Amino acid sequence: MKAPAADQVARFADMFAAMGTESRVRIMHLLLAAHPDGLVVGEIQQELGLSASTLSHHLDKLRHEDLVRVQREGTFLRYRANGDALKELLLFLYAECCSGAKAIDPAKLAPPRRSRRAGHTS
Numbered sequence: 001m002k003a004p005a006a007d008q009v010a011r012f013a014d015m016f017a018a019m020g021t022e023s024r025v026r027i028m029h030l031l032l033a034a035h036p037d038g039l040v041v042g043e044i045q046q047e048l049g050l051s052a053s054t055l056s057h058h059l060d061k062l063r064h065e066d067l068v069r070v071q072r073e074g075t076f077l078r079y080r081a082n083g084d085a086l087k088e089l090l091l092f093l094y095a096e097c098c099s100g101a102k103a104i105d106p107a108k109l110a111p112p113r114r115s116r117r118a119g120h121t122s
Helices: 006-018 022-033 041-048 052-064 083-100
Strands: 068-073 076-081
Touching: 006 052, 006 083, 022 041, 022 052, 022 068, 022 076, 041 052, 041 076, 052 068
Parallel strands: none
Antiparallel strands: 068 076
């Protein structure tokens, strides 16, 4: 199997880093659950209970790595998960881990178990 290009690996590493906090993973989860319509900032803020400045910071990080797309709708900003970027990221992992090295049997993949931690946010 051909090794991925260094710039591609760096891009994927940056995408993972952008999702490297609990709050950003929760934002991505919300946006994926609302796909393809997405959510306006106020809906995300209400769901997660983050301050406007903290949420703005997290959304900027995700947008900078092209994990989310933003569209202005009058006075509102609507965010959507970038399914194409996430698909690329998952295909990269799948190709490296599951199909090439057989490290994981795709048939045995299961949804993640829920954590017993409650109320913990980043």
